[in-house]
Amino acid sequence: MDGVTPAIRVEDITVAYRENPVLWDVDLEVPPGVLMAIVGPNGAGKTTLLKSILGLVRPAAGRVFIKGEPLSRQRRLIGYVPQRSSVDWDFPTTALDVVMMGRYSELGWFRRPGKRERELAMQALERVGMTDFANRQISQLSGGQQQRVFLARALVQDSEIYFLDEPFAGVDVTTEKAIVGILKELRERGRTLLVVHHDLSTLAEYFDWVLLLNVRAIAAGPVATTATPEMLAMTYGGRSAYLMKQEGGDG
Amino acid sequence: MDGLGALLSDYTVRTVMLGCALLGFTAGALGVFALLRRQSLLGDAISHAALPGVAIAFLLSGSRDPLVLVLGALASGWLGTLLVSAITRSTRLREDSALGIVLSVFFGIGLVVLVIVNRLPSAGKAGLSTFLFGNASTMLTRDVWTICLLGLACLICLALFWKEFKLISFDPQFAASTGLPERMLDTTLTTLIVLAIVIGLQAVGVVLMSALVVAPAAAARQFSDKLLNVVLLGGLFGAMSGIGGAMLSASMEKLPTGPVIVVIASVLTLLAILLAPHRGLLPDWFRHVASRRRIETQRILQALYRLVESDPDPFRPHDPNALQAVGLKAARSTLAVMVDLGWVEYSGERGWIRLTEAGWQEARRSIGGEAAT
Ligand SMILES: Nc1ncnc2c1ncn2[C@@H]1O[C@H](COP(=O)(O)OP(=O)(O)OP(=O)(O)O)[C@@H](O)[C@H]1O
Ligand SMILES: [Mg+2]
Numbered sequence: 001m002d003g004v005t006p007a008i009r010v011e012d013i014t015v016a017y018r019e020n021p022v023l024w025d026v027d028l029e030v031p032p033g034v035l036m037a038i039v040g041p042n043g044a045g046k047t048t049l050l051k052s053i054l055g056l057v058r059p060a061a062g063r064v065f066i067k068g069e070p071l072s073r074q075r076r077l078i079g080y081v082p083q084r085s086s087v088d089w090d091f092p093t094t095a096l097d098v099v100m101m102g103r104y105s106e107l108g109w110f111r112r113p114g115k116r117e118r119e120l121a122m123q124a125l126e127r128v129g130m131t132d133f134a135n136r137q138i139s140q141l142s143g144g145q146q147q148r149v150f151l152a153r154a155l156v157q158d159s160e161i162y163f164l165d166e167p168f169a170g171v172d173v174t175t176e177k178a179i180v181g182i183l184k185e186l187r188e189r190g191r192t193l194l195v196v197h198h199d200l201s202t203l204a205e206y207f208d209w210v211l212l213l214n215v216r217a218i219a220a221g222p223v224a225t226t227a228t229p230e231m232l233a234m235t236y237g238g239r240s241a242y243l244m245k246q247e248g249g250d251g
Numbered sequence: 252m253d254g255l256g257a258l259l260s261d262y263t264v265r266t267v268m269l270g271c272a273l274l275g276f277t278a279g280a281l282g283v284f285a286l287l288r289r290q291s292l293l294g295d296a297i298s299h300a301a302l303p304g305v306a307i308a309f310l311l312s313g314s315r316d317p318l319v320l321v322l323g324a325l326a327s328g329w330l331g332t333l334l335v336s337a338i339t340r341s342t343r344l345r346e347d348s349a350l351g352i353v354l355s356v357f358f359g360i361g362l363v364v365l366v367i368v369n370r371l372p373s374a375g376k377a378g379l380s381t382f383l384f385g386n387a388s389t390m391l392t393r394d395v396w397t398i399c400l401l402g403l404a405c406l407i408c409l410a411l412f413w414k415e416f417k418l419i420s421f422d423p424q425f426a427a428s429t430g431l432p433e434r435m436l437d438t439t440l441t442t443l444i445v446l447a448i449v450i451g452l453q454a455v456g457v458v459l460m461s462a463l464v465v466a467p468a469a470a471a472r473q474f475s476d477k478l479l480n481v482v483l484l485g486g487l488f489g490a491m492s493g494i495g496g497a498m499l500s501a502s503m504e505k506l507p508t509g510p511v512i513v514v515i516a517s518v519l520t521l522l523a524i525l526l527a528p529h530r531g532l533l534p535d536w537f538r539h540v541a542s543r544r545r546i547e548t549q550r551i552l553q554a555l556y557r558l559v560e561s562d563p564d565p566f567r568p569h570d571p572n573a574l575q576a577v578g579l580k581a582a583r584s585t586l587a588v589m590v591d592l593g594w595v596e597y598s599g600e601r602g603w604i605r606l607t608e609a610g611w612q613e614a615r616r617s618i619g620g621e622a623a624t
Contacts, residue, residue: 075430
């Protein structure tokens with residue numbers, strides 16, 4: 001990794017919601033062009049880590065660099081797929097309209113989305129196989145279809161670095177494979193992707209890098225050498241496990 | 252209609268109606284955002300919290316200038332909103348409790364100040380008590396102009412930041428991730444909602460104003476799945492309520508405007524909830540019944556077909572009770588529908604039924620269609 005500016009660099013991030021720290025002194029370097037998973041038990045702070053990298057949660061300490069620069073100057077490089085449950089799907093809007101929202105920041109103030117935005121959005125919908133549902137009200141989509149709409153909205157952002165929070169939650173195998181295909185395609189085109197993932201059985205198949213997280217960053221690196229049974233046990237083994245890691249020095 | 256004609260030709264009445272229409276439109280349109288952002292209760296707290304602002308503004312300035320009173324209402328309405336979020340952030344109280352506290356404390360203070368104001372020698376002229384339940388007929392031309400000015404300002408602002416407001420209402424996290432100043436936009440939108448409430452206070456009153464924010468919006472939501480349409484319809488329903496209220500209360504003495512406006516808005520909402528084509532309860536119920544009937548007729552048709560499938564005479568009559576053997580119970584009403592459709596006919600006096608030629612074809616089609624999928 002020497003000499004290459006990491007796509008994402010997180011230095012000593014600590015986040016606490018009330019008194020308890022949710023993330024403790026997390027360091028992370030994501031090399032450009034990798035498809036990286038964040039893995040850890042429920043409540044490990046995966047969503048919180050994404051949000052603090054994106055500046056949606058204010059960390060108590062620590063800094064974030066996107067391609068060597070502070071986030072505020074690099075917003076345009078970022079695409080985001082939030083957890084599906086984070087919005088009200090009964091909102092009066094259509095799938096196409098939601099996808100066009102991905103173009104709003106590029107449009108700038110006072111400009112309305114027009115023909116070009118519509119075309120880009122239709123292309124994105126086609127890539128996720130949702131052309132037929134463009135004009136559906138979003139509550140009339142299944143969970144997997146909603147997830148595809150969110151992905152299309154991120155695609156239309158045409159970003160260099162993507163953040164996805166549990167894109168496979170509640171989707172069937174077909175949709176999961178379709179989404180993975182798109183993520184890999186993005187990686188082939190040199191994009192960097194950081195994805196919260198839950199299913200350890202598909203970890204090696206889908207991803208090339210991984211961060212094991214449980215309040216602390218347990219380990220990060222290529223999947224094959226990082227997601228070892230011992231390391232996973234340490235990640236999922238609860239509090240005593242990472243105290244052990246502390247005593248044993250760096251893993 | 253003579254009375255109405257006279258009413259409409261009266262300049263004062265026309266002015267008042269214009270004011271009520273515009274404040275109704277603004278409240279209805281911005282109410283949609285309050286509704287979608289789950290701020291309906293906040294609207295109630297804001298309107299109650301505005302009362303002390305109105306009274307204190309009058310007490311300090313000694314004038315009934317609408318702009319001064321609106322500023323007072325705006326200030327204390329805003330203070331109320333800030334307090335609600337401060338309470339939820341720094342204590343363990345949930346938002347609804349915080350809203351309840353702010354609403355009642357501010358309203359209480361407002362009533363006390365109102366009593367003080369009424370004791371003042373100039374109080375008769377002020378007539379601030381109309382701010383409780385609203386009275387459109389107390390509106391002067393300058394009140395109406397103030398409403399028009401602020402209402403239009405609200406709507407223009409809404410149009411200018413339309414796509415941003417839409418985005419932060421649907422997905423604030425995503426909005427913030429793209430670098431939009433989400434907090435600032437959120438504050439601006441809330442301010443517009445406060446403003447829409449405040450300009451209606453004189454006509455509708457602090458007690459009921461939030462209903463004019465929520466009811467037209469809820470009605471409008473029933474009719475469309477496009478935000479723009481919902482907002483325009485919300486505005487329209489609000490304006491209709493405003494005009495209707497102003498007209499009714501002008502034509503009948505001692506009829507307060509606020510309650511009438513709110514009653515009209517509520518009736519509109521009730522009708523919308525019951526009758527709206529796609530989301531209404533009644534059409535929904537009818538669709539449900541119709542689809543159950545359709546499925547039922549198809550199942551019976553298929554069962555009859557199976558009974559006669561291997562029969563050399565497929566039109567041989569059968570006892571409807573024979574259907575029970577295949578686990579189906581043919582209700583008389585369902586059979587009647589099938590007779591109407593010409594698929595089945597009664598044959599003989601025993602109440603037996605048999606497939607018609609059309610029914611036989613339909614059954615084959617129905618079974619074939621299922622096999623194909
Ligand atoms: N807004 C909040 N206020 C207070 N605590 C919070 C908040 N959001 C998250 N937490 C707490 O922070 C911890 C980490 O939450 P986070 O959502 O980051 O976990 P996660 O790893 O994404 O979990 P999951 O796998 O369930 O999505 C949890 O213990 C959670 O209870
Ligand atoms: Mg999460």
